[in-house]
Amino acid sequence: MITLSINGKDHEFNDDGDMPLLWALRDILKYTGTKYGCGKGLCGACTVHVDGQPIRSCVMPVSAIAKQKITTIEGLSENGDHVVQQAWQTLNVPQCGYCQSGQIMSAVALLERNAKPNDQEIEQAMSGNICRCGTYQRIKEAIHHAADLATEVKGS
Amino acid sequence: MKQIENVSRRGFLKKLGISSTALVIGVQLPSMLTIPKALAGVVGSDKFAPNVYVQIGIDNIVSIVVHRSEMGQGIRTSIPMIVADELGADWQQIAVVQGLGDKKYGSQNTDGSRSVRRFYQPLREAGASARMMLQQAAADQWQVDVSETTALNNNIVHEKSGRSLSFGSLVNAASKLKVPERSSLILKAKKDFNFIGKSDVALVDGEKFVTGATTYGFDVELPGMQYAVIARPPVLGAKVKSFNSEAAKAIAGVIAVVQLPDLEEPAVFKPLGGVAVIAKNTWAAMKGREALAIQWHESEHQSYNSDSYKKALAASCDNPEKVLRSKGSVTKALAEAKQVITASYYVPELIHVPMEPPAAAAHYHDGIFDIWACTQTPQSAQGTVAQITGVAAENVNINVTLLGGGFGRKSKPDFIVEAAILSKQLNVPIKVMWSREDEIQNGYYHAVSYQKLVAGIDDNNQVTAWQHHVAEPPIGSTFSKGADLIGSEADLGLIDMPYDIANVSCAVGKAPAHTRIGWMRSVTNINHVFAVSSFVDELAQAKGLDSKDNLIAMLGTDRKIDFSNENANYGNYGETLSKFPVDTARMKAVIEKVSAMAKWGRTLPKGRGLGIAMHRSFVSYVACIVEVSTNSDGKIKVEDVWLAVDCGLAVNPERIRSQMEGAAIFGLSLTFFSELTAKNGVIEQSNFDGYQVARIADAPTTHVEIIDSDAPPGGIGEPGVPPIAPAICNAIFNATGKRYRELPLKQYGIV
Numbered sequence: 001m002i003t004l005s006i007n008g009k010d011h012e013f014n015d016d017g018d019m020p021l022l023w024a025l026r027d028i029l030k031y032t033g034t035k036y037g038c039g040k041g042l043c044g045a046c047t048v049h050v051d052g053q054p055i056r057s058c059v060m061p062v063s064a065i066a067k068q069k070i071t072t073i074e075g076l077s078e079n080g081d082h083v084v085q086q087a088w089q090t091l092n093v094p095q096c097g098y099c100q101s102g103q104i105m106s107a108v109a110l111l112e113r114n115a116k117p118n119d120q121e122i123e124q125a126m127s128g129n130i131c132r133c134g135t136y137q138r139i140k141e142a143i144h145h146a147a148d149l150a151t152e153v154k155g156s
Numbered sequence: 157m158k159q160i161e162n163v164s165r166r167g168f169l170k171k172l173g174i175s176s177t178a179l180v181i182g183v184q185l186p187s188m189l190t191i192p193k194a195l196a197g198v199v200g201s202d203k204f205a206p207n208v209y210v211q212i213g214i215d216n217i218v219s220i221v222v223h224r225s226e227m228g229q230g231i232r233t234s235i236p237m238i239v240a241d242e243l244g245a246d247w248q249q250i251a252v253v254q255g256l257g258d259k260k261y262g263s264q265n266t267d268g269s270r271s272v273r274r275f276y277q278p279l280r281e282a283g284a285s286a287r288m289m290l291q292q293a294a295a296d297q298w299q300v301d302v303s304e305t306t307a308l309n310n311n312i313v314h315e316k317s318g319r320s321l322s323f324g325s326l327v328n329a330a331s332k333l334k335v336p337e338r339s340s341l342i343l344k345a346k347k348d349f350n351f352i353g354k355s356d357v358a359l360v361d362g363e364k365f366v367t368g369a370t371t372y373g374f375d376v377e378l379p380g381m382q383y384a385v386i387a388r389p390p391v392l393g394a395k396v397k398s399f400n401s402e403a404a405k406a407i408a409g410v411i412a413v414v415q416l417p418d419l420e421e422p423a424v425f426k427p428l429g430g431v432a433v434i435a436k437n438t439w440a441a442m443k444g445r446e447a448l449a450i451q452w453h454e455s456e457h458q459s460y461n462s463d464s465y466k467k468a469l470a471a472s473c474d475n476p477e478k479v480l481r482s483k484g485s486v487t488k489a490l491a492e493a494k495q496v497i498t499a500s501y502y503v504p505e506l507i508h509v510p511m512e513p514p515a516a517a518a519h520y521h522d523g524i525f526d527i528w529a530c531t532q533t534p535q536s537a538q539g540t541v542a543q544i545t546g547v548a549a550e551n552v553n554i555n556v557t558l559l560g561g562g563f564g565r566k567s568k569p570d571f572i573v574e575a576a577i578l579s580k581q582l583n584v585p586i587k588v589m590w591s592r593e594d595e596i597q598n599g600y601y602h603a604v605s606y607q608k609l610v611a612g613i614d615d616n617n618q619v620t621a622w623q624h625h626v627a628e629p630p631i632g633s634t635f636s637k638g639a640d641l642i643g644s645e646a647d648l649g650l651i652d653m654p655y656d657i658a659n660v661s662c663a664v665g666k667a668p669a670h671t672r673i674g675w676m677r678s679v680t681n682i683n684h685v686f687a688v689s690s691f692v693d694e695l696a697q698a699k700g701l702d703s704k705d706n707l708i709a710m711l712g713t714d715r716k717i718d719f720s721n722e723n724a725n726y727g728n729y730g731e732t733l734s735k736f737p738v739d740t741a742r743m744k745a746v747i748e749k750v751s752a753m754a755k756w757g758r759t760l761p762k763g764r765g766l767g768i769a770m771h772r773s774f775v776s777y778v779a780c781i782v783e784v785s786t787n788s789d790g791k792i793k794v795e796d797v798w799l800a801v802d803c804g805l806a807v808n809p810e811r812i813r814s815q816m817e818g819a820a821i822f823g824l825s826l827t828f829f830s831e832l833t834a835k836n837g838v839i840e841q842s843n844f845d846g847y848q849v850a851r852i853a854d855a856p857t858t859h860v861e862i863i864d865s866d867a868p869p870g871g872i873g874e875p876g877v878p879p880i881a882p883a884i885c886n887a888i889f890n891a892t893g894k895r896y897r898e899l900p901l902k903q904y905g906i907v
Contacts, residue, residue, distance in 0.1 A: 016408060019439040027383060027437035032375040033368020035560070036438075037511050038592045042844040045511055073368035080367040088366045092358065092810060095228030095818055097365035098372055098511040098560025123853040130844060132511050132561050133228045134821025135814070136855035 002066050006031065007075025017063030021055075022046045024062045025072060033073040033101050037130070044129030047102035048072050054109040056128070073101035076108065083153065084108050087146035095133035103129050107143050116147050204327040206289055206335050208260050209239060209282040216310055216324030218243065219251045223261035224271040225532045226254075226361070227510075227562035228818070229873045230811030231271050233360045235279060237351040237808055238272075242283025242344055244307025245323075247351065252360050257534025257554035264556075265533040267567045267675065268729065269774035269871025272807050276869045284341045286330075293329035294321045346805075346866065355810045361558070372560045373515035373530030378585040381517065382411055384578055385441045385589060387450050388430040388598045391837035392671055393421055394455040399431050403447040409440025412582060413448070416574070421637040423672045425540045427574045428598055434582065438589060458837035460670035462604070465834070466502065469606035472627035472665030473500075477641055481651040481724035484659035486610075489621035493612025497698050501609070501687040502898040503881075505832040506602035508676050509849060512560020513595040514571035518578070519585040525552045529572045530559040537569035541576045552576075563677045563822075568600050593842040600674025601832065603628040603645075603667075605683035609691045612659075617699050619710060622657045626650055626664050628683060633669035640666040642680070644727055648773065649684030649878060651724040654740060655692065656712025660722060670837060677822060678874040681773045682881065689769035689882030690897065693889065703768050703886060704756050707747055714741040729775050735868055736775040742802050743770055745863060746779035749800035753861055754781035763787075764795075765891025769879035774871025776803035777863075778816075780879035782856075784887040792888055792906050794824055794856040799876060801860065804867035816860040816876045823880020824856070825849040828907045831900050848902070 002013040004024070011029050020039075025031040025048070034057055037045030041056040048057045049071040076082045084107050087093075094100045103126070110117055110125040117125065122143050131139070205211040211219040220239045226232040236252055239245075255261050263274065287307045294312035295302040298319060306313050313320045351357055364370045389395070395418040404413050412434040419429040431448055435441035490496055516529035518541075525547055531537045534554035542549040559566055575588040590598075605628035612621035626646075632639035642664050651662050676682075696706035716737040719726040728736060747770050751757075756766060763786040770779040783796045797820040806812055829848035833840045841847040881899065888906075889895050901907050 015437070016439065019437070023437055023439040026375075027439070030377060031368075032371070032377070035372075035512070036374060036589070038844050039442075040592070040843050040845070043511065043592075073366075076367075080363050085366040089358070089362045092362065092814065094359070094362070094365040095230070095814055096226075096511070096559060096561045097228070097361065097370055098558075100365055101368045104366060126852045130511065130849060130851060132509055132563075132822075132849060134818035134850070134855070136821060136850075136852040137817055137858055138814075139852065140855075 002062055004062065004065065004070060005067070006070045007072060013062055018061050021048070021057035021060045021062055021065060021070070025057060031072050031074055035098055035101055037099065043099070044106060045099045045102040047105040047129065049105060049109060052109070052112065054106050073105060076104070082108065083146045083149040084111065084142070087142040087149060091138050091142045091145060093135050093138040093142050095135055099129060099131045103131065103139055107139070107146065110143065111147060111150065115150065117143065202327065204331045206286045207282045209279060210243065210286045212286065212323050212327055214324045214327045216322050217249055217251050218245045218310065218323065219253050221253050221255045221261070223255035223264050224275070225264070225266040225556050225559055225562065227266065227532065227559035227566070229815060230359065230808060231266070233357060234272060234808040234811060235275070236360065237357055238276060238279040239283040241349050241351040242280045243287045244309070246310040247357070249310050254556050257538045257556070259535060264535050265567060266562070267532055267564055269873045269875065272869045273775065273871050276807065280343055281338060281341055284343050285336050288336050288342065289330045289333045290323055290326050292333055293326040297321065297329065352807050353805070353809065357808070357810065371557050372512050373528065373557045374512055374560070374589060376517040376528040376557060376587060378517055378519055381585040381587055382434050382436065382582070383438045383441050383589065384432050384434045384586050385438070385445050385591065386416065386430050386432045386574060387445050387448055388428040388594065389419070389452055389455070390597065391452070391455040392423070392457045393419060394452040395429065396431060397451040397453045399448045399450040403449065404433050404444040407440055407444040407447055409436040410444040411435055413444070414578060414581060416577065423634050425536065425569050425573065426544065427570050427577065432574070432578055434578065434586065442591070455837060457670040460834045460837045462504070462833040465604065466606060469604070469627040469667055470500065472667055473606055473608040473625040476625050476663035476665045479661060479663045480646050481660060481662040481719060481722050483722040486621045486623045486659045486661040489659040490610065490612040492614065493621060494615050495613040495698055496610065497613065497694060498608070498610045499691055499694055499897060501607045501690060503605050503683045503686055504899065505604040505671070505834070506676060506826055506830055507596055507599045507832055507847065508563040508565035509595065509847065510559070510561025510563055510565055513590040513592055514566060515587065515589045516572040516575040517585060517587040518572070518575035520576070520580040520583065523547065523551060525576055526555070527553060527572060527576060528555045528557055530557050530566055531569055531572060532559065532562045532567035533569060536567070537572045540569050540573055544573050545576055545580055564675045565600060568674060592844070596842055596847055597839045600634065600672045602676040602682065603630070603673050603680065605680070607683065607687040609687060611691065611695055613695070613698060619655070619657050619695055621659045622653065622655070622661070624650060624653065624662045624688070626684065627667045628680065629667040629669035629673050631673050631675060634672050634674060638668070640668045645680040647727045648679050648681040649688060649771065650680070651719060651726055652738065652772070653688055654717060654738065654743060654772065655710040670834065671839070678773060678877040681771065681878040682826065685769070685771045685878035686881045686899065689771065689879060690885055693767070693882070693886040694895065702757070703890070704747065704751050707768065707770060708744055711740045711743055714744070729871070731775055736870065738772065742777045743772060746770060746777045746800040746802050749861060749863060750779040750781050750798050753800060753859055754783070754798040756781060763891060765887045765889070767883045767885065767887025767890055769883040769886060771878045773875045773878055776801060776870035776872060776875040778875045778879055780883040782883040782887040784884065784891050786891055790906060792901070794884060797856045797858040797880070799858065799860050800863065801876070802863035802865055803870040803872050803875070804865050805869045806862045807869055809862055812862055812872050813860045815872050817858045819876025820858045820880055821850050821855060823877050824854060824884065827881040827884045827899055827901060828854065829900050829902050
């Protein structure tokens, strides 16, 4: 048995330890905000945080995680008001929205290690996240906007 | 059941500087299982439901049915904008309800860029008739003339006396009135619109998108549901020879192994056949599938190899089967021409890759199907499930989830039928999920194409002859086995070539299909416009003219083109030419607009170039200019894209801009990266490593302007795509002097 700590809550996991975290989250524990896109770590739709680091949950076996803290899109904020979530809404970033959980998780991780990323740093950090609808331009703007918001919050 | 949450009360929005007029709502959808069936069909005494799109409750909540599928185009926001505007509704007291698949809504087939184009008028009328009945009910109560009343923010107001009644309080009285005749409806004037044409309406699903609270086809969970993946034939039409059911069942969590009926072509929307593995969870099902060790029989389509097929298409262009447009004598004009220009263009087979592959959950019980799916076309899903399972269509309930992208893939309901067959056979709720490999290797493909163009230029530097031959496998082959000539695909950028040329011939060659051919965002416009708009630019070069000046010159005098005068049977996207003419003045206007936006003609640094292209599709006009740069390694980057769009009246300008931004990326992906190849009938690519699409570092800055127009609304989801590829290649030519005629450009090592 493996205990998974997800969004601050412990869950007992009794299934195949080889199961990628993605399917454990979605099928077993019903956190469906984390999406399947490729199953090979190529598209980033399944991005979650493990101890604050962005990882591709579709290629991460549950057995490799135990005890570390997992954060999914559902656990990013109490009321959907994380600065990145705010910025995403302000700029109407999503089109179909499917990849956006992964995009947001990657963006949050970026801003946590680099409060004011430039365009190039954003492109580097977000290069693993595909958006087929093509919202990249707004993602970039929203990350800059979130960085500004975070500074304002700190300053006020 | 539905809670309306006024997001705008939140401090953070104020802090972000959103004006107080910005209307932001988040509608808390009920869980999947409690989605009301055929909402508008069941009307309680506490509801006023004058038509299938609108219901008003005594609680003053206005429910608006969105009968079209949301796949990123923003229709769940745009339809309520249209209805609410005519109704005089308060945006913050609206509940958006996704319509079940049901003929009563009219067509729900969300493709062809038709949602606003076809439903703008009916939806306005739906709002107006509800509003007029509420006005009448209030006027009766006040004993005043109805013309003295107005609707505002869910109230009927009598300004003279300062009285007002909420919609909710008028429900009972309005329900007793006769629905007004269509001819008597009074629609709002454009100047009085509150929502239509406004850019400050936030996305209905905006908050749910960013909190992971949305439900897509992949996300549907039903009590007792089992998870299925299917091993489908690697070559179209290959039948199962053998498989190891026991090995699959030996995997922990695997519940059942079911062989599906083999496919008999034509494929239509039937399942492809193969073997399904049903398990307690997706992972177990996938592992079980790997253990099947399926052997397949041979298929006639294993002769399909992309290299030799390309050569066959080229040969077919030299020997066309059918002329689809002809005017004058191209042969004579070419013989008399001072210069003859020829060029060939190739676009490979492509696939949609929506971020969410197809998925559907079906529950067969008590002779009824309850189905949830990310479908673009719930009525086709209903009809096909009924036909194949033998369950009457009225007992097939299709609930439409959000779609994680569609691009045409999800208007083919084969995956929904798979779930239905399995649930009926196993008597449990089943969710069928397609892996990315399944989606890429078992799709409905965008046809590979070869095109040969010839033009003659006379002594006066005029283009006097235009010959365009195309060979590409037809969509018709998916519906009629052996079909090898395109039909209405020719209307998409081939026979509607708008340039004013005295002698024209457009013809098509045979091309037998070896995969399921389908339609993908803007369809054959992609191929044809790449060729036509590249070739027109080559003619500018041959004539020694500036690319933009040449476009304007070749369009000739302002006119409305009727291609039937040139022996062409042009479908005009199902619209009449009187309502949606092919208007060269509007073409010129978008070219002039985009040229001003991009400052066409400015001096550029070395290694930079601008390219231009224009096309009318889905009855909207789009002109595009691209700026590219080259670095010291000879690699090309698209720096900026400018798009001027005339789509008639713009209902939701904010989502029009986002569709244009997305079209630029979609076009860039297929120009730079995307290519499918077949070897012995098997698609060789299987995931985003082999089938590449644009990533964030590839993305240009896209600038969009919308022409102000009172013409009827045209399409918007697709028309942005076709001009992108030729504009990029024209820009590369202007930057480097090199002309690229085959996509994708990655084969040349320049991207």
